[in-house]
Structures are given as C-alpha cells and as structure tokens.
Amino acid sequence: xxxxxxxxxxxxxxxxxxxxxxxxxxxxxxxxxxxxxxxxxxxxxxxxxxxxxxxxxxxxxxxxxxxxxxxxxxxxxxxxxxxxxxxxxxxxxxxxxxxxxxxxxxxxxxxxxxxxxxxxxxxxxxxxxxxxxxxxxxxxxxxxxxxxxxxxxxxxxxxxxxxxxxxxxxxxxxxxxxxxxxxxxxxxxxxxxxxxxxxxxxxxxxxxxxxxxxxxxx
Amino acid sequence: xxxxxxxxxxxxxxxxxxxxxxxxxxxxxxxxxxxxxxxxxxxxxxxxxxxxxxxxxxxxxxxxxxxxxxxxxxxxxxxxxxxxxxxxxxxx
Numbered sequence: 001x002x003x004x005x006x007x008x009x010x011x012x013x014x015x016x017x018x019x020x021x022x023x024x025x026x027x028x029x030x031x032x033x034x035x036x037x038x039x040x041x042x043x044x045x046x047x048x049x050x051x052x053x054x055x056x057x058x059x060x061x062x063x064x065x066x067x068x069x070x071x072x073x074x075x076x077x078x079x080x081x082x083x084x085x086x087x088x089x090x091x092x093x094x095x096x097x098x099x100x101x102x103x104x105x106x107x108x109x110x111x112x113x114x115x116x117x118x119x120x121x122x123x124x125x126x127x128x129x130x131x132x133x134x135x136x137x138x139x140x141x142x143x144x145x146x147x148x149x150x151x152x153x154x155x156x157x158x159x160x161x162x163x164x165x166x167x168x169x170x171x172x173x174x175x176x177x178x179x180x181x182x183x184x185x186x187x188x189x190x191x192x193x194x195x196x197x198x199x200x201x202x203x204x205x206x207x208x209x210x211x212x213x214x215x216x217x218x
Numbered sequence: 219x220x221x222x223x224x225x226x227x228x229x230x231x232x233x234x235x236x237x238x239x240x241x242x243x244x245x246x247x248x249x250x251x252x253x254x255x256x257x258x259x260x261x262x263x264x265x266x267x268x269x270x271x272x273x274x275x276x277x278x279x280x281x282x283x284x285x286x287x288x289x290x291x292x293x294x295x296x297x298x299x300x301x302x303x304x305x306x307x308x309x310x
Contacts (some may be wrong), residue, residue: 020273035265038272045276084283091279092272099263191280198287205294212301 001201008194015187022180029177038096042089043170044185046114048192049085050150052078053117055196056124057147060140069207072136075143077199079124081192082146086118101163108162113153120146 019040029036056078063071093111094104105111120142127139157166173181 033265035268037269041272041276080283084279088276088279091275095268095272095275099265099268195283195287198291202287202291202294205291205298209294209298209301212298212305216301216305 002197005194005197008190012187012190012194015183015190019180019184019187022183026177026180027174032100035096035099038092040181040184042092042096043181044188045085045088045092047185048188049082049089049114049117050153051189052081052085052192053121053146053150056082056121056143057150060143060147064137064140072140073200073203073207074196075140076128076203077196079121079128079139079143079146080199081195082121083118083125084195085188085192086114086121090115090118106163108164109156109160110153110162110164113149113156117146117149117153120149 023037023040026037026040028034029039056075059071059075059078062068063075097106098104124139124142124146127135127142131138154167157164170178170181
C-alpha cells in the first residue's frame with residue numbers, strides 16, 4: 001500500500017466519527033422534519049455512485065485504446081464501487097421517499113436511469129466473473145454505456161419535472177445544512193479513494209499470483 | 219315458458235343497472251391540502267424507523283464491503299507468500 005494510505009484511513013475514520021454529530025446538529029427541514037436527515041447520506045452516496053461510474057468508464061476507454069492492464073484494474077475496482085454506492089443510494093432514497101412522497105418508488109426518469117446505471121455495473125461484474133477470456137474488452141464496452149448514462153441521470157430531473165427535486169437544491173442550501181452535507185461528501189469521497197486503492201491492490205496481487213503460477217508451469 | 223324466462227332475465231338486468239350511488243353514498247372528497255402533522259395518528263408514518271434503517275444500512279454496507287476486500291486481499295497475500303517460499307525452497 002502507498003505511504004498515504006494509512007494516514008488517509010485514520011483521517012477517514014475520524015471524519016466518519018464527526019459526521020453524525022454534524023448531521024444531528026443540522027436544523028430540521030420545515031416540511032419533512034426528521035426523515036430529511038437521510039439526505040446527508042443519500043446525496044453524497046449518489047454523487048460518489050456517479051463519480052465511480054465515470055472513473056470506470058474513463059479507465060475502460062483508456063484500456064480499450066491503450067491496452068494497459070492497470071486501467072483495466074481501475075475500471076474493475078470502480079465498477080464494484082458503483083454497485084456499492086449505487087445500492088446505498090437506491091435503498092436510502094426509497095426509505096426517505098416513503099415518508100416524504102408517500103410511496104417507496106416512482107418510475108420517474110432520475111430513479112429509473114439510476115437503477116439502469118446500477119444494473120449496468122452489476123452486468124459488468126457478472127461479465128468479468130463468468131465471461132471467460134476476452135470478457136475484459138466486452139466489459140469495458142459495457143462500462144462506456146454506464147458512463148454515458150451519468151449526465152443523463154444528473155440532468156434528467158431538470159428536463160422531465162417529476163416528484164424528485166431538481167439539481168438546484170444543493171447550491172441553494174443554507175450553510176447550516178450545506179456544511180454537513182459537503183462534509184459527508186468529503187468523507188465518502190475519501191472512503192471511495194481508499195476503497196478504490198485497496199481494490200486495485202487486490203487485482204495487482206492477483207496478476208502477480210497468475211504470473212508466479214505461469215512461471216512455475218514453464 | 220320462454221317468455222317468462224326472458225321477462226326474468228330483463229328484470230334481472232334492469233335490477234343490476236340500478237346506479238350504485240343510490241345504494242351507497244360516496245365518501246366526501248378532501249378539497250384542500252392538509253399538513254401531515256394534522257392527519258389522524260393512524261395516517262402518520264413515523265420517521266425514526268426509516269431514518270435508523272437508512273443509517274444502519276449505510277454503515278453495514280460499507281463495513282461489509284471493507285471486510286470483503288480485506289478478506290480477499292488476505293487470501294491472495296497468503297497464497298503469494300506460499301508460492302514465493304516454495305519457489306525459494308525449490309531454488310536452493
């Protein structure tokens with residue numbers, strides 16, 4: 001692991017300890033009350049979900065056109081994090097919606113596109129696990145669709161007005177609510193970097209293991 | 219006989235055609251917005267269980283993934299160490 005990893009992990013742990021205090025001290029939203037506090041984990045996880053899909057897509061493009069296995073490892077690691085942060089987004093959202101909207105789920109564009117983006121990442125991982133030789137290139141192609149979906153997910157709420165709030169919410173938050181949400185985002189972002197590095201390290205070690213087995217056979 | 223049967227069928231159809239609203243009055247429609255805290259208690263959904271479930275899920279999902287990656291790293295590391303020690307013993 002690189003030198004920055006363990007200090008980064010300690011900082012991330014401390015941030016995770018502080019975040020609930022900031023969230024608890026944030027004021028209640030006037031119409032939704034207590035349940036709106038789900039926002040402080042829902043929005044950061046959704047942003048990291050989109051970021052991970054972009055990282056997976058960019059690394060896949062670089063792997064497709066450059067052939068560097070390091071980019072393939074980054075794409076694979078990022079795809080797992082798309083699934084992780086995607087499931088957090090897709091579970092916390094309905095828990096909030098049940099109280100705020102009266103329903104668990106709405107087939108609106110934002111929610112449906114997010115679900116599709118998550119399923120693309122699941123398909124990527126299944127392809128990598130069971131696809132056999134050549135699945136790395138096929139999966140990289142699939143990751144491009146996942147990345148192309150990201151701007152669509154983000155702007156969809158502004159073009160197709162449904163029950164989901166628009167992208168104007170975040171910039172217009174008062175500082176008392178904005179600071180906790182940006183702090184939680186920074187915590188999730190640091191965790192994303194650490195998990196990505198750990199997962200890439202796993203693939204590096206697997207590659208090393210394969211090389212050792214091949215040299216033993218030769 | 220057939221005539222009586224036809225008359226019975228016509229009477230039955232006419233009886234079914236009686237509007238339902240004459241038998242059962244429609245519930246009164248709510249015509250204005252009602253704040254959630256003014257709803258009767260049985261219609262109000264408690265927020266705390268939803269909030270607790272959301273935060274527990276986030277912590278558990280992140281922790282489970284962290285454990286999963288650490289476990290996989292440990293397995294690969296042990297296998298690497300074993301192969302490297304076998305290779306060293308074979309070389310000496």
